[in-house]
Amino acid sequence: EVQLVESGGGLVQPGGSLKLSCAASGFTFSDSGVHWVRQASGKGLEWIGRIRSKPNTYATTYIESVNGRFTISRDDSKNTAFLQMTSLKTEDTAIYYCTRHGSDYYDSGFDIWGQGTMVIVSS
């Protein structure tokens, strides 16, 4: 079965750190770029960043609001991507989804999504 499964969410204090994982199965993970999208409660989707595949030098891009605080990485040997979050703010509270494009070379839409993992930033 083709799927993505996130884990690692939880409650963290403002200023703290958390590392999310996204485990892939059922497709050639190493060929895919991996994106992270978040959704605050009752709010819309927000794209936050991407990591490309090895042929594309594992290049990363982020939205401005998380740039310098969040880092996306991957371990192709474990079919897993990661979202390292530091200096967390209350406004980072959201469900975090990982997703992918069918190809790392063109945008064919985000065709596979994980179930999401909840991150709560609160004192």
Added chain:
Amino acid sequence: QSALTQPASVSGSPGQSITISCTGTRSDVGNYNLVSWYQQHPGKAPKLMIYEVNKRPSGVSNRFSGSKSGNTASLTISGLQAEDEADYYCCSYAGSSTWVFGGGTKVTVL
């Protein structure tokens, strides 16, 4: 990078057609034919419905169609059914390897 603009809500009766608009700028929607649409039911992950403005993934009903004119993309749902009641989000490539979503539209089947 601002969110794309969608109406907060759209409603229709079963069997009717509805259209959801998604307005961006010349830097995103207007500059790339890379608009996609997602359906999200409460408590569920989004589901891809349309990509590259007007292409449907395998398994998505042909009642869903997409189009674009200038800086505005649109999703049309024809023959509205009860199961179409959900939130819908547009998304566009915004250049420099970034993407932007719309604020979302709640579709209600009357």
